[in-house]
Amino acid sequence: MAHDDTDRGGTDDMTLEELSLDELRDEIRNIDREIVELIAQRTYVAESIAAVKREEGIPTTDESQEQAVMDRAGENAQRFDVDDNLVKAIFRLLIELNKVEQRESR
Numbered sequence: 001m002a003h004d005d006t007d008r009g010g011t012d013d014m015t016l017e018e019l020s021l022d023e024l025r026d027e028i029r030n031i032d033r034e035i036v037e038l039i040a041q042r043t044y045v046a047e048s049i050a051a052v053k054r055e056e057g058i059p060t061t062d063e064s065q066e067q068a069v070m071d072r073a074g075e076n077a078q079r080f081d082v083d084d085n086l087v088k089a090i091f092r093l094l095i096e097l098n099k100v101e102q103r104e105s106r
C-alpha cells in the first residue's frame with residue numbers, strides 16, 4: 001500500500017510509555033491532523049444534507065436530530081472513557097459550525 005500521511009512512523013507496535021517526548025508529540029500531531037480531516041468530512045456531508053433540505057423546503061435546524069447527535073456523543077464518550085461534557089461541548093461547536101454554513105448557503 002502506498003505511504004500516506006497517517007503513517008505512525010513505525011511506532012505502531014510500541015506502547016506509549018516506550019516513546020520519547022518527540023515521538024509522543026508526533027503521535028499528537030498525526031491525531032490532530034486526523035481530527036481536522038474528520039471535521040472536514042463531517043462538514044462536507046452536512047453540506048449535502050443542507051442541499052437536500054433546500055430542495056425539499058425543509059428548515060435548516062432540526063432540533064431532534066441535534067439531540068440525537070448529542071446523545072450519541074455522550075454515549076461514545078462513556079464508551080471511550082472520556083469526559084462526556086467535554087465531548088458534548090465539541091459536538092455542540094460542530095453542529096453550530098454546520099448551521100452557520102447551511103444558513104450562509106441559503
Ligand SMILES: O=C(O)C(=O)C[C@]1(C(=O)O)C=C[C@@H](O)C=C1
Nearest residue numbers: 049060061062065066069095098
Ligand atoms: O442532520 C441534519 O439535518 C444536519 O443538518 C446536520 C446537523 C449536524 O451537524 O449534526 C446540523 C444541523 C441540524 O440542526 C442537525 C444536525
